[in-house]
Amino acid sequence: MKQFMLAALAASTILSGATLAFAQDKSLTIESWRNDDLTIWQEKLIPAFEKAHPGIKVTFAPSAPTEYNAALNAKLDAGSAGDLITCRPFDASLDLFNKGQLADLTSLPGMENFSPVAKSAWSTDDGSKTFCVPMASVIHGFIYNKDAFDQLGIAVPKTEAEFFAALDKIKADGNYIPLAMGTKDLWEAATMGYQNIGPNYWKGEDGRKALIEGKQKLTDADWVEPLKTLAKWKPYLGDGFEAQAYPDSQNLFTLGRAAIYPAGSWEISQFNSQAQFKMGAFPPPVKNAGDTCYISDHNDIGIGLNAKSPNQDAAKTFLSWVASPEFATIYANALPGFFSLSNTPVKMEDPLAQEFVSWREQCKPTIRSTYQVLSRGTPNLENETWVESANVINGTETAEQAADKLQKGLDGWYKPGAAK
Structure with missing residues (x-):
């Protein structure tokens, strides 16, 4: 009896461990046209996210900029696109949302960190729904x-x-x-x-x-x-x-x-x-x-969720992190001149970039x-x-x-x- 209970306990431990690993072991792929910042994602952004979320692995898989729109549309239509979609501003992304290919992120935790102007490039015309997290402006x-x-x-x-x-x-x-x-x-x-x-x-x-x-x-x-x-x-x-x-x-x-x-x-x-x-x-x-x-x-780049991604919860966890001050600080300083759209000010290490971004405190944005x-x-x-x-x-x-x-x-x- 004692041996049976020990065996059952061991089996239970193995199964629960396997279940836990399965629950945490999620892989996300990011589609993007920005192949010039591949090393920034690989060396700075993704490691920072994975350190805080060890059960989620992220791969940045960009396409050539001139091929991105056509390649992304083909993948989305075929159901083979990545979990996370880097969003061009305004009509190209709005069209994907209207076709049901980008998920509604209006209530995503972290979206409250952005003003209506910041979200305007990735919102419906009436501003009632937002479908991409704003990443940066110029x-x-x-x-x-x-x-x-x-x-x-x-x-x-x-x-x-x-x-x-x-x-x-x-x-x-x-x-x-x-x-x-x-x-x-x-x-x-x-x-x-x-x-x-x-x-x-x-x-x-x-x-x-x-x-x-x-x-x-x-x-x-x-x-x-x-x-x-x-x-x-x-x-x-x-x-x-x-x-x-x-x-x-x-x-x-x-x-x-x-x-x-x-x-x-x-x-x-x-x-x-x-x-x-x-x-x-x-x-x-x-x-x-x-x-x-x-x-x-001017809103330049955002990131959204493939509505057919099988990893919705993990993808939303990542998107909420993109909406955080931590992401904003890393991204804006790694790419001086591409500024966070977050309501939380980001101190720029580059003096020329800091000069540009300081105007937000003096002038009204459009x-x-x-x-x-x-x-x-x-x-x-x-x-x-x-x-x-x-x-x-x-x-x-x-x-x-x-x-x-x-x-x-x-x-x-x-x-x-x-x-x-």
Whole structure:
């Protein structure tokens, strides 16, 4: 009898141990287009998660960026996609959610750490449901050559008048191109130009939402004025800027030939490795001293849950960790210039990145005006804004002509309140 009880106890122990191992031994796979940050996931992010959750193993399995959308859609349709889906912002991910391929994460623990603006790229149009955890945004502003500013005795400009006075001084000196930007690639003029300075005119989210709701038009003063200001950049862009491509602009700045670079924060890592001079950054100057400032703090990347994943609980555990301050701190410092969207401030180790992110304490954030709802039809407002921004800078169209074209194109397909 005693031997039987011991045998039963041993068997019970073995079975319970096996059951426990089975319950804890979960493997998760992350789909992503960001193959450039593979080592960050493998060496920093995944080890930090697995240390706190030893029963869950995570594999980061990226695709080539240009192939990601098609490859992911094929996998999702075939039922072979990974458990966790890295989410592009806005319509591409919204479409996956509407097809039932991304799970609803509205009530996921940790989602309360993000503002409605932070979640806007991965929420339904009415904001009632969220389907990806926000991971990072990029911020627009201006990166400048500190050595050049010091040599010329230029203070960091806070108003438009101070900005153009600085450009005049740089141009008069003749040793630097005042602004490193070209119009050949079109998107540069809109992204680094119009969407950079524009929020100060249309008042960020107020103007963006009013445009979607049909309460404002692109021909209104708040939308035309930034185009007028953009036109004033032409004399400061250097000879041949019309044929200057994006990599040319980057090189002009990092080689020390230009004093100011209209920027996205994604440039920080590359500029740190290439520039041989001290750099600083400033937000888009306001029109008048004392005006509220706005910054384009644009949602760039999130992560969601494959609705057909067999590991729902483990995947949600991982996603809640992604929503945590611990993840935010590791990710933002490993990729300076890609900033956490969490409500909890993250102290950046990189001084240039910290300068960018500090603007959140001074200015109101918004996203690019063309990205939500307004570029779903033909002509695509985002792409049209590229063209018109370049035309205005080149001087081939006036700001009013460009705005009129943009509004007529939008009117051709978009009816406010009827977005799908």
